[in-house]
Amino acid sequence: MLARREAMIDSQLRTTGVNDAAVLAAFRSLDRTRFVPPAAAALAYADTAVAVAPGRTLPEPMIVGLLLTHLRTRPGERVLVVGAATGYTAALAAALGAEVTALEADPALAATARANLGAAATVVEGPLAAGWPARAPYDIVILDGAAAVLPPELLSQVVEGGRLGGVIVGDDGVGRATAGRVAGGHFAGTGFAETGAAVLPGFARAAAFVF
Numbered sequence: 001m002l003a004r005r006e007a008m009i010d011s012q013l014r015t016t017g018v019n020d021a022a023v024l025a026a027f028r029s030l031d032r033t034r035f036v037p038p039a040a041a042a043l044a045y046a047d048t049a050v051a052v053a054p055g056r057t058l059p060e061p062m063i064v065g066l067l068l069t070h071l072r073t074r075p076g077e078r079v080l081v082v083g084a085a086t087g088y089t090a091a092l093a094a095a096l097g098a099e100v101t102a103l104e105a106d107p108a109l110a111a112t113a114r115a116n117l118g119a120a121a122t123v124v125e126g127p128l129a130a131g132w133p134a135r136a137p138y139d140i141v142i143l144d145g146a147a148a149v150l151p152p153e154l155l156s157q158v159v160e161g162g163r164l165g166g167v168i169v170g171d172d173g174v175g176r177a178t179a180g181r182v183a184g185g186h187f188a189g190t191g192f193a194e195t196g197a198a199v200l201p202g203f204a205r206a207a208a209f210v211f
Helices: 002-016 021-029 038-043 061-071 088-095 107-120
Strands: 050-053 056-058 078-082 099-104 122-125 138-147 158-169 175-183 186-195
Touching: 002 021, 002 061, 021 061, 021 088, 038 050, 050 107, 061 088, 061 138, 061 158, 061 175, 061 186, 078 088, 088 099, 088 107, 088 138, 099 107, 107 122, 158 186
Parallel strands: 078 099, 078 138, 099 122, 138 158
Antiparallel strands: 050 056, 158 175, 175 186
């Protein structure tokens, strides 16, 4: 298992620019098989997203590693992970020393995240697009999946000049791992890798009328 973890780090993370020592140590400290369904254990360290529930996936390690690297999470920062699923990204952020709130809408996934995270993070349940204002403001918000829109209610929970990262689906329909800052209630970020992550519930564009 440790050999597969090191192979993931060497072939999927280092080769794509994930070289921050703290981020690599966080990946090295976690057994990813605990965060995927038993039937998908063989895919735990593969360079692919893993389905954890209908319409929900655990993003590929490379995407999470790049996001954590670009967001530059520091010990003591308040982080909200939106769509935490089974808790893997939340666990990585906690391993970096952050104070993590893991938000999940699916009760079964939330229960799994609680079991996986223990005291490392606070798991809360509610609509993902609403964020979790009770513990705001956050230094960082991580979307653990894709978003075609960013709800103002969520952006309002980020400190002025705070960071947000996730897979942002552009007008061209392409998802790009993106990190940037929130200022004046608006997000400006830079995309650095294309990916096909599943859009989180509540983050899809409204259907347009066709005449």
